[in-house]
Amino acid sequence: MPVGILVIRWDNEIGPINEGFYPDTLKITNNLLTQVYSSHRYQSLKPGFASIALKNNKVVSFFSGVGQDFISVENYVVALLLRRDEKPSKYREILKTIAAEILEKIPDEKYKEVLPSLYEQLAKI
Numbered sequence: 001m002p003v004g005i006l007v008i009r010w011d012n013e014i015g016p017i018n019e020g021f022y023p024d025t026l027k028i029t030n031n032l033l034t035q036v037y038s039s040h041r042y043q044s045l046k047p048g049f050a051s052i053a054l055k056n057n058k059v060v061s062f063f064s065g066v067g068q069d070f071i072s073v074e075n076y077v078v079a080l081l082l083r084r085d086e087k088p089s090k091y092r093e094i095l096k097t098i099a100a101e102i103l104e105k106i107p108d109e110k111y112k113e114v115l116p117s118l119y120e121q122l123a124k125i
């Protein structure tokens with residue numbers, strides 16, 4: 001089961017911004033935010049998935065896209081923080097569903113309310 005779920009927004013002046021995460025006990029560093037966001041922007045400006053391996057965790061994430069080709073809102077990443085022994089590919093299908101639900105709720109900030117229930121869905125995988 002994933003360690004947590006994380007929502008990142010890119011600000012052109014500040015850089016990556018932690019917009020929300022669950023559970024509340026997660027330790028989210030600016031370095032983690034930068035690594036996750038950068039894994040997408042190095043690949044493409046279009047919506048898509050990326051996976052990275054870090055020292056203590058793996059991350060599978062979905063980028064909403066930027067420019068003319070984006071889903072719901074521009075420049076957001078929905079990421080699942082995984083244990084080192086987990087396979088990111090196992091979570092891609094559920095991440096599609098979770099990311100779609102979160103991204104459509106970004107404009108009115110209701111996505112923060114659904115993070116706990118979405119995280120619980122991950123426990124069933």
